[in-house]
Amino acid sequence: MTFPPSVPPQFADAAQAYQRIQELEQELRQVKEDAYTLETRLQHLISQAQEGVILIDPEGRIALVNERCCALWDMPHSASHWIGQPWQEMAAVMFGMAADQLAFEQRVHELRAKGEPVFNEQLELSDGRVLERDFVPVQEVNGLRARTMIRFRDITEYHRATEQLRAVASIPGQNPNPIFRIDAEGQVLYNNPSASALHASLSETDQNRLLAKAQRLAATALAQNAPWQVDIPVGTSFYAVFVMPFPEESYVNLYLINITKRILAEQELNHAKDEAEAAVRARENFLANMSHEIRTPMNGVLGMATQLSKTRLDARQQEFLRVIRTSGQHLLSIINDVLDMAKITSGKLEFEQTPFNLCDSMGEAIQPLVHQAIEKGITVTGVPLKESCPIPWVLGDPYRINQVLINLLANAVKFTARGGHITVVGQQLTETPETLTVEFSVTDTGIGIPVEQQQRIFEGFTQAYADTTRRFGGTGLGLSISRAIVEQLGGTLAVESELGQGSTFRFQLTLPRSVPVSTQVATSAFDNGTLQGRRALLVEDNEVNRDVARMLLEEWGVTVDEAEDGIQGVAMYQQHDYDVILMDIQMPGMSGLEATALIRELPDAAKANVPILALTANAFRADSAKYLAAGMNECLTKPFEEAELYQVLEKLMPTAAPATNSYDLTKLRALSHGREAFVLKIIRSFLSNVPASLSQLEAAAIAGDWQQVAAIIHHIKPGIESLGVREVAGAMQQLEQHVPAVGSEQVPAHEAVARVVSQVKRALQELPRELPQE
CATH class of the missing domain: 3.30.450.20 (PAS domain)
Structure with missing residues (x-):
């Protein structure tokens, strides 16, 4: 090294030392700058880390901590506050947050004493969180003096998920x-x-x-x-x-x-269900048989009483005859009540759906009872429904609705003494475009009903007083039947009464509206000679009933041949021509249904289509529907009135030539009120829509889906009725209202489907030929 001339030789060593010092100072500054840079970079990295990080220097002070750590432990100060502070100050905050403070503190001291690394150690906090901790002894971190590094991670959600998975994994075993x-x-x-x-x-x-x-x-x-x-x-x-x-x-x-208990319970419920159903069937069969057995002789009693009334009798004999006929009619009313009660308890009470004038229907129904009340010396006043409801046309079952009012009025007449008063009121409560809500009430001044008895009177076979049956008669079924009818129609029946002051019974119904329909029926005076010269075959196994029917028919000029059973009846019909057949149902050897089936299968179309009138002692409507579906034209229940028999025969054997078409547009024309376009529109709609429905009907019958059969019949019924398609009313009624139960005999239902399809198809073929004329 050459020194400048101004430096004396004796100072050369000092100069070298000075220069070295400057170099070392420069290096130290660079090291400090690098350390600062590294520390700043480390602080930045740690501050951005998702983990909480603490660095503790050899003297036990906090060399570095990030904000994430302070947030995890809910520290009261920011990270910068803790730099240089003894680690125990921060540890005191941490200890206070641990779920088990003592165990946590002991573990910290243990780790510092051992100086061994520990990773992924879990720590539960008092607030429910779970932290994971790494404890790592170190000498320095990126040039920063440190003795220990601690990292914290929040694993609360992971811990919960793990516990759930562990619980789920243990489910199969548990x-x-x-x-x-x-x-x-x-x-x-x-x-x-x-x-x-x-x-x-x-x-x-x-x-x-x-x-x-x-x-x-x-x-x-x-x-x-x-x-x-x-x-x-x-x-x-x-x-x-x-x-x-x-x-x-x-x-x-x-x-x-x-599921052993369930299966055994179901089996017991089914052993029980079968027994209950068997009991119901046995009861129905018993009641039907009893009805048949009672009605059959009653037909003879009342029929012969009618014949007897046509003979010369003195006043005393006339009174005896009146008692016979009144007693017979009373016995029939009791039988009808018992049958209705049986239908109600078995859930088989039938309801028709037909348009009718509610005011006219109920007014006509109660007229006999009004006359009976007047004869007893009771005054009767009333308010007809039409005063509050100008157009009382509804869709429903007029017979059942009338039955309720008749029962209420009959009770009022029965329990009101001479000189008393009865008021019958019908009124409209509300209306909508689709429905009418009406109320009928019957108020009397009779004996009244105690409050404690007012609900019991609606129970079957129950009277308000112990001696009611003896004093007034009756079965105690009328009110029970009436309430069941009203409730099944969606209405209510209630009573208001005071002992000795009389009673008021009122019922409310909401019924679908119906457009007015023509109610003009071609009627004639009784025995007007239209049956004169006709020939009838009477098939009946009971001799007395044959005598009754023969007397009536011969009186009207009808020639009568008699057969004692179905086999003889079919044989006689094949040998002779008759205008009508009167057919009993229950006969030995061959029933009326079997005989009718054979007649309908005859190759001669004219003979096969002879009118057949079923004369039956069975009063169930389902039976009547079955007879009509089997091919019978009309059904008359024994005992019958002679005028009723005459009118049915007159209907079956009209004097005019029978229509050759399988349809009748009379009803449709009446509804159209002269509008030809309306008639054509209905016919064309029928021709275009019904064929597809018939195909669906046949498919549903083949599949045994009888609920679908009923739905299709209900859908096409208005069109069939509006065009007057003949000979299908009974079959449609059976299919619409009497769906065969699973496992029951379904052949009659299949035959009814075939009958509907055949007749409607024939009408579909004939209608187009009439369109040019129509």
Whole structure:
């Protein structure tokens, strides 16, 4: 090294030392700058980290801490506050937040004493969170003096998920129901303790059966790739098996639930249901048979009484005859009440749906009772429905609705003494474009009903007083039947009464509106000679009833041949021509239905279509519908009035030439009020829409879907009725209202479907030929 001339030689060493010092100072500044840069970079990295980080220097002070750490521990100060502070100050805050403060503090001191690294140690806090901790002893971090680095991570959600997974994983083992897992080869991959217990409880034979069933279920589920359920017997028990396939894993889980109690209960319920149904059928058969057995002789009694009334009788004999006829009619009313009660208790009370004038219908129905009241010396006043309801046309069952008012008025007449008063009121309460809500009330000044008895009187076979039957007569069924009718129609029936002051019974109904329809029926005076010269075949096994019918028919100029049973009747009809057949139903050897079927199958169309009138002692409406569906034209229940029989025969044998068409547009023309366009529109709609419905009807019958059959009939019924399609009313009624029960005889229903389809198809063929004329 050469020194400048101004530096004396004796100072050369000092100069070198000075220069070295400057170099060292420069290096130190650079090191400090680098350290600062590294510390700043480290602080930045730590501050941005998602973990909480603390660095503690060898003197036990906090060399570095980030904001994430302060946030995890809810520190009262920011990170910068803690730099240079003793680690114990921050640790005191942490200890206070631990779920187990003492255990946490002991663990910290233990880790510092051992100086060994620990990773992923979990720490539960008092607020429910879970932190994960790393404790790492170090000498320095990126040039920063430190003795220990601690990292914290919030794993609360992960911890909860892990616990849930752990709980779920333990479910099969804890499940009290057996669980099996079977692979595609039929190997049992897993079975929980319940499954093992079930397997162990079985005999070897039942074990093999269970395994074979499980393997078949698993194979089917994997093949179809769909979960399903099946009930199987296992030993002496029953199990519902839920089969869940996992195609990607090539195994199936089978979950078994013991349903033995349910199966046994269902079996008992079915052994009970069958017995109850058998009891109901037995009761219905008994009542039907009793009705038949009572009505058959009653027909003879009342019929002969009618014939007797036509002979010369003195006043005393006339009174005897009046008592006979009144007693007979009273007995019939009791039989009808008992039958109605049987229908109600078995849920088979039938209701028609027909348009009628509610005011006129109920007014006509109560007229006989009004006369009876007047004869008893009771005054009767009333307010007709038409005063508050100008157009009281509704859709419903006039017979059943009238029955309610008749029962209420009959009770009022029965329990009101001479000199009393009865008021009958009908009024409209509300109306909508679709419905009418009406109320009818009957108020009397009779004996009244105690408050404690006012609800019991609506129970079957119940009277308000113990001696009511003896004093006034009756079965105690009228009010019970009336309430059942009203409630099944969606209405209410109530009573207001005071002992000794009389009673008021009122019922409310909401009924569908109906457009007014023509009610003019071609009627004639009784015995006007239109039956003169006709020839009838009477098929009846009861001699007295044959005598009654023959006397009436011969009186009207009808020639009568008699057959004692169905076999003889069919044979006689094949040998002779008759204008009408009067056919009993229940006869030995061959029933009236069987005889009718044979007649309808005759090759001669004219003979096959002879009018057949069913004379039956069965009073169930379902029976009448069955007779009409079987091919009979009309049905008359014994005992019948002679005028009723005359009018039915006059209807069956009109004096005019019978129509050749299978339809009649008279009703449609009456509804059209002279509008030809309306008539044509209805006909064209019928031609275009009904064929598809007929196809659906046949398909539903073939499939045995009788509810669908009923729905289709209900849909096409208005069109069929508006065009007057003949000879299908009975069949439609049977199909619409009397769906065959599962397992019951369905042949009559199939025959009814065939009858409807045949007649409607014939009308469809004939109508187009009439369109040019119409």
